Amino acid sequence: MNPIQLFDPASSTFTYILFDEASTESPRPALIIDPVDEQLERDLGVLRHYGLKLIWAIETHAHADHITSAGLLAEHTGAQTAAPDACGITTASRQLKDGDVLHFGGQSVKALHTPGHTGGSMSLVWQNGQANEAPTHVFTGDTLLIGGCGRTDFQSGSSEMLYNSITKVLFSLPDSTTVWPGHDYKGQTQSTIGAEKVGNARVTGRSLEEFVALMGALDLPKPKRLEEAVPANQRSGLAQPIRHDAGDANTPLNSGNTTKEEDTVQPAEGYAGDVSPQLAFDWWQSGEAVLVDIRTDAERAWVGFVPGAVDLAWKQWPGMVANPAYDDGILAAVPKGKKVVLLCRSGLRSIPAAKRAAELGLEAYNIMEGFEGDPNSNAHRNRLAGWRYRGLPWRQN
Numbered sequence: 178m179n180p181i182q183l184f185d186p187a188s189s190t191f192t193y194i195l196f197d198e199a200s201t202e203s204p205r206p207a208l209i210i211d212p213v214d215e216q217l218e219r220d221l222g223v224l225r226h227y228g229l230k231l232i233w234a235i236e237t238h239a240h241a242d243h244i245t246s247a248g249l250l251a252e253h254t255g256a257q258t259a260a261p262d263a264c265g266i267t268t269a270s271r272q273l274k275d276g277d278v279l280h281f282g283g284q285s286v287k288a289l290h291t292p293g294h295t296g297g298s299m300s301l302v303w304q305n306g307q308a309n310e311a312p313t314h315v316f317t318g319d320t321l322l323i324g325g326c327g328r329t330d331f332q333s334g335s336s337e338m339l340y341n342s343i344t345k346v347l348f349s350l351p352d353s354t355t356v357w358p359g360h361d362y363k364g365q366t367q368s369t370i371g372a373e374k375v376g377n378a379r380v381t382g383r384s385l386e387e388f389v390a391l392m393g394a395l396d397l398p399k400p401k402r403l404e405e406a407v408p409a410n411q412r413s414g415l416a417q418p419i420r421h422d423a424g425d426a427n428t429p430l431n432s433g434n435t436t437k438e439e440d441t442v443q444p445a446e447g448y449a450g451d452v453s454p455q456l457a458f459d460w461w462q463s464g465e466a467v468l469v470d471i472r473t474d475a476e477r478a479w480v481g482f483v484p485g486a487v488d489l490a491w492k493q494w495p496g497m498v499a500n501p502a503y504d505d506g507i508l509a510a511v512p513k514g515k516k517v518v519l520l521c522r523s524g525l526r527s528i529p530a531a532k533r534a535a536e537l538g539l540e541a542y543n544i545m546e547g548f549e550g551d552p553n554s555n556a557h558r559n560r561l562a563g564w565r566y567r568g569l570p571w572r573q574n
């Protein structure tokens with residue numbers, strides 16, 4: 178079978194979802210390559226549609242033209258993140274080296290170090306279950322594009338290395354191997370190693386020296402999102418830099434913003450209910466409830482924390498894996514007869530955490546909007562909703 182190929186028009190980026198078609202597991206194990214922040218909902222929808230469980234979210238390199246959703250996908254699906262070890266993506270739970278294999282059900286992909294576009298760039302080879310046969314698919318990131326290749330003029334790029342990666346590493350795959358690139362700007366979707374050997378406008382018929390001269394003369398404009406995207410991608414797309422214009426600890430942006438209607442308990446399935454940040458705060462202050470902040474230690478450190486809350490992560494980096502100490506921690510934190518209100522970043526992750534607390538016998542509520550709400554159209558949080566936005570107490574450090 179072919180991978181599911183998805184396209185982000187704003188950055189011309191291809192994202193790929195691969196799954197184990199023959200798996201008897203339900204949902205079936207899957208992985209995603211180079212997911213894009215703005216396409217999170219689409220990708221979650223595809224996973225739901227095909228009945229897939231995401232095992233891995235993989236980067237081919239630290240991108241300069243879009244922000245990854247790998248960290249968010251890990252939060253939503255429980256997938257682990259993987260990235261080339263030389264890309265500085267320190268939040269990825271698996272740091273890939275050349276030849277490493279990632280399994281999803283009975284299927285696997287193998288990492289090939291193909292530096293040049295960036296020093297750490299990798300391609301991924303998918304056998305598609307035919308272990309004794311030639312590889313059938315290669316995901317080339319920005320190393321080899323259809324009829325072209327990625328640029329080499331920033332992010333530890335090297336034209337010499339790229340020439341070697343394309344002509345020695347990728348071109349040693351069988352001619353029939355399907356090439357799935359990281360981008361295309363002309364509406365093309367796939368190629369083959371054989372077709373690229375004979376028809377790649379950058380490489381075919383050029384010596385190393387000629388290729389280096391050609392790449393050196395390209396004089397491309399800087400990617401629009403370089404400064405923003407690379408640091409964000411080195412954190413798997415999570416934790417945008419702290420914005421000091423968004424109000425500081427003692428001067429809340431928007432005090433008393435909740436209305437009476439919002440301060441009622443919304444019914445929920447599997448736990449006691451959803452509550453507004455203000456109502457959770459009131460319950461907590463009156464001693465009716467314990468406030469538990471289930472964000473990761475890193476999020477609290479980057480984004481800010483609520484003084485006096487119980488800090489107990491539901492999932493933790495690296496890889497956003499379930500915190501094995503959650504059950505014991507929450508039972509120890511909540512005295513008999515008290516409610517527990519659970520706070521996460523946007524009010525989503527605290528839902529499974531509340532369900533689990535309810536299974537453990539607690540009267541558990543999810544705090545809607547979380548600490549800083551969903552991102553707005555400029556990807557800034559704390560502008561639409563959330564604990565901070567509502568003027569409730571918090572501190573940066």
Ligand SMILES: [Fe+2]
Nearest residue numbers: 240241319327
């Ligand atoms: Fe790139």
